[in-house]
Amino acid sequence: MKKKSFESQLLHVPFMEIDAYHSLSMPVYNTAAYEFDTAEEMEAAFAGRLPKNTYSRTSNPTVQYFEKRVVSATGAFSVTALNSGMAAISTTFLAVSGAGMNIVTSSHLFGNTYSFFKNTLRGFGVEVRCIDLTNPEEVASNIDEKTCAVYFEIITNPQLEVVDIKALSAICKEKGVPLICDSTIVPFSAFHAKDFGVNIEVISSTKYISGGATGVGGLIVDYGNFDWSRSPMLSEKAKQVGKPAAFTARLKTEMLGNIGCYMTPQVAYMQTLGLETLSLRFQQQAGTCLALAKQMQQIKQIEQVNYTGLEDNPFYELSKAQFGVYPGAMLTFDLASREACFEFMRRLKLIRRATNLFDNKSLAIHPASTIFVNFTEEQRKSMDVSPKTIRLSVGLESVDDLFADIEQALTAE
Numbered sequence: 103m104k105k106k107s108f109e110s111q112l113l114h115v116p117f118m119e120i121d122a123y124h125s126l127s128m129p130v131y132n133t134a135a136y137e138f139d140t141a142e143e144m145e146a147a148f149a150g151r152l153p154k155n156t157y158s159r160t161s162n163p164t165v166q167y168f169e170k171r172v173v174s175a176t177g178a179f180s181v182t183a184l185n186s187g188m189a190a191i192s193t194t195f196l197a198v199s200g201a202g203m204n205i206v207t208s209s210h211l212f213g214n215t216y217s218f219f220k221n222t223l224r225g226f227g228v229e230v231r232c233i234d235l236t237n238p239e240e241v242a243s244n245i246d247e248k249t250c251a252v253y254f255e256i257i258t259n260p261q262l263e264v265v266d267i268k269a270l271s272a273i274c275k276e277k278g279v280p281l282i283c284d285s286t287i288v289p290f291s292a293f294h295a296k297d298f299g300v301n302i303e304v305i306s307s308t309k310y311i312s313g314g315a316t317g318v319g320g321l322i323v324d325y326g327n328f329d330w331s332r333s334p335m336l337s338e339k340a341k342q343v344g345k346p347a348a349f350t351a352r353l354k355t356e357m358l359g360n361i362g363c364y365m366t367p368q369v370a371y372m373q374t375l376g377l378e379t380l381s382l383r384f385q386q387q388a389g390t391c392l393a394l395a396k397q398m399q400q401i402k403q404i405e406q407v408n409y410t411g412l413e414d415n416p417f418y419e420l421s422k423a424q425f426g427v428y429p430g431a432m433l434t435f436d437l438a439s440r441e442a443c444f445e446f447m448r449r450l451k452l453i454r455r456a457t458n459l460f461d462n463k464s465l466a467i468h469p470a471s472t473i474f475v476n477f478t479e480e481q482r483k484s485m486d487v488s489p490k491t492i493r494l495s496v497g498l499e500s501v502d503d504l505f506a507d508i509e510q511a512l513t514a515e
Contacts, residue, residue: 108175108291109381115174117167128167130371134158150355160358164367168374172321175377176290176303179326180350182358183319183365183373187286187306188214190320192222193363194282194304195251197352200335201227203250206279208235209485210258213473215284216485235265238273245277250335251302252279256295256424257287259459260434260469260493261486262408264417267424271299278332280349286310286459287430290323291381292388298424301328302349309460310384310431313376317369324350383498387460388428390504391496395433397505403442403512405490409433431460431496437512440489443468449511452503453494464497464504 106114117128136155138144146152155161169181184190195218199205205219209232219230231244235254245252252274254265267283274281280301285293289310295303303323308315330348331340340348358364388411395409410421410429421429437443447455453464457472467473470489474482482489496504 112171112175112380113378115167115171118163118170128164128371128374130367131158131163132367133162158367159362159364160354162364162367162370164374165365165370168365168370168377171374171377172290172323176294176323177296177325178303178323179346180324180354182322182324182350182353183307183370184322184363185320185365185369186318186363187284187304187308187320188218189363190304190306190322191215191284192218193353193357193361194302194322195219195223195228195253196361197349197357198280198282198333198335199223199226199228199250203248203334204229204231204246205251205253206231206233206241206244206249207253208232208255208258208263210235210261210263211255211485212259212284213469213477215255217476235270236263238266238269241270242273242277245273245279248334249277249279250333251282253282253284255284255287256293257410257421257430259287259432260473260491262410262415262417262432262434264410264421264424264429266420267298267300274301275299278329280328280330280333287432288425289380289384291384292428293425295323296325296327299327301325306459307373307376308458310380311376312373313379313383314462315458316372316376319365319369319373322353324353326350383462384431385428386498387431387496390499390501391431391433392428393501394496394504394508397501398433398435398508401509401512403437405436405438407433407435432493433496434491434493436488436490437492438490440468440470443490443492444471446492446511449514450507451510452499452507459495460497461495462498464499465495467493469493 147154147156165183169183172181233240282302283300284304286306305321307319307321326346329345330336331345336348343351392411395407398407410417453466456465470487474487
């Protein structure tokens, strides 16, 4: 039989164990603890010698099945599901970084990610080097023996900058540091991080995967393609469990046990359902986003439409090579002023004024006054967050209805 399509393979991932009632959907295991037949069996499970659930802070059958489906979809070595996208980012870097080490990244980051790096990790003695990741020479010159990772967003939010991922990967391989990306903007049905040399992928599953913002979650996808004996924080673990497995081993034991940010079974169940329609929803939303972006270029009140799927976008060719024709379902556009943005938001009738991305409903937000409101004006300028910018997450409405709402909000007297 020929290889199954992405959709067919994702839909038919078998359960870890046969369900007693032959349910087609993985049951929700609303339980904290699990019983054992003997003390010896219990000891073996807690020591990691027996693959049994011990406590739902570290493992749960419903969550494990969700993880298994993502492994099937991505070809990953392992997947760890957590209770938010920020939990995925913070847990990843608590696992790989330590006092005296540094992270090479960009100032073009989601607000809370930037804050986590610059404020939270700084308190643990970790240096964060924000540079131009589109400049390979600058990246290479900023990596040293204390660098624990290079981190980037595949399309930055809200600047929509695109880096050459294979170029970054080549530098990281030469320098012996892991390449970690946030790929939330384009789902793994369309973007295959492993093919570009990414070692660790973090995803906010709240977005496309949840299928209508039904729950908050995050994923850490480990491709098992980095030699963790080269990591100061994981070299000892690599000796114990093997070079490719060290990161996941630390996640599944120390991180989940000590930090306590594992996904809940209820969210895992809802997001497993969301996975089943991920590809269809993404194609619809991203196709609408591209069509809408083209139409919006004709509205005179809009100074600029930013979407890397537009042929006049400076990142168009690189974006197409990495993400295909549809680089996500988010665009931004600039109006004349902050005041014009607020007036536009006030006049919207169909598009919702809300944060989040890739809900089934289209959402508009003014990033500078919301996501980045706690940054100074000088910091926002350094991050290229303009007070004139609106971010639009495109949902499942028709392109004609969305365009009509945008047009009336910009032209109403």
